[in-house]
Structure formats: structure tokens, C-alpha cells
Amino acid sequence: MKIEGQAIKLEDNINTDFIISGRYKFSITDMKELSKHIMEDIDPEFPKKISPGKSIIVAGKNFGMGSSREQAPLVIKEAGIVAVVAKSFARIFYRNAFNIGLPLVEADTDKILEGDMLSIDFDKGILKNLTKNLELKIAPLPPIMQKLLEEGGIVAYYKKYGELKINGL
Secondary structure, eight states, rough: OEEEEEEOOOOHHHOOHHHGGGTTTTTOHHHHHGGGGGGTTTTHHHHHHHTTTTTEEOOOOSBSSSSOOOOHHHHHHHHHEEEEEEEEEOOOHHHHHHHHHHOOOEEOOHHHHHTEEEETTTTTTTTTTTTTTEEEEOOOHHHHHHHHHHTTTHHHHHHSSSSSOTTOO
């Protein structure tokens, strides 16, 4: 599985309230509408930086910390972000993201800048910064995780197949 996109750079400790403010928790339930407010508390122009299907969030340590708000990864995916690359992720965010089919990559992000073009090869465990001609090793995703991502996450997989048994895995 391969993904390509342009980096939108963020800092360390991006919490779920930064991803989507709690003030919208009950007032907006439509994910498409909610995604228009992604990261607005730290960068009101953030939604304008997104090229749906062609953008990758790149952050520092502890991405997704804070509450276990399931809307956070859903809003990222709905906004058209194809993956998130960070030095580390809050565990509950990590799990919620894979549940809905949002690919996450742990890597050293220091040499990735805003606007850099990236390529992620989950089979080979390689993150390439195409702009700088740099290659970083990442942990390859196990086939079962790749299959779940391809199906749109564990929830979509279960809805489609009615069980969590993946043939051959």
C-alpha cells in the first residue's frame, strides 16, 4: 500500500481539542460540516491548506493527546487528509484512527517542512521526502493492518464482512 501527498506541518502535542474544538461536539453532528472547522483554534486558515486526497499532516510528538474524542480522526479523514505522520501518537487516538481507516506513521519529522511532497510505502516500511530526496525507515504495517486500512477501517470491514476474520491472516 502506498500513499503520496503534500505535508502540512504542525508542532508537538496537538490534542483532540485542537483537531476539532469541543464547542462543536453537540452543535454539529455532520462530519462534512464539522471538518470545515479542523484545527481552527491553532490555525484558522488550516482548512484552506488541505488538498483533499493529496495532503498529509506532519507533526511532532504526542499527536492526538487529550480526550478520546472519536470525532478527531473522523474529521481529519473527512477533510481529505490521507495520512498523519508524527514522532509519536497518543494511544487512544492511534486506535481510533485505525478503527476508521486513517493511516498513521511514526517517524522522525524534523527534516520534513510545510509543502514537502511525501511518499509512504507501507509494504517496504519507507517514508520518502520527494522534495529533499530523503528516505526514512518506518515500521512496515502488518498485512492485517493494511487490509483494514484498505477496507476503510475495522468498522467498515466488520460491516462489509460481518466478522473480523481476514482470510489468510
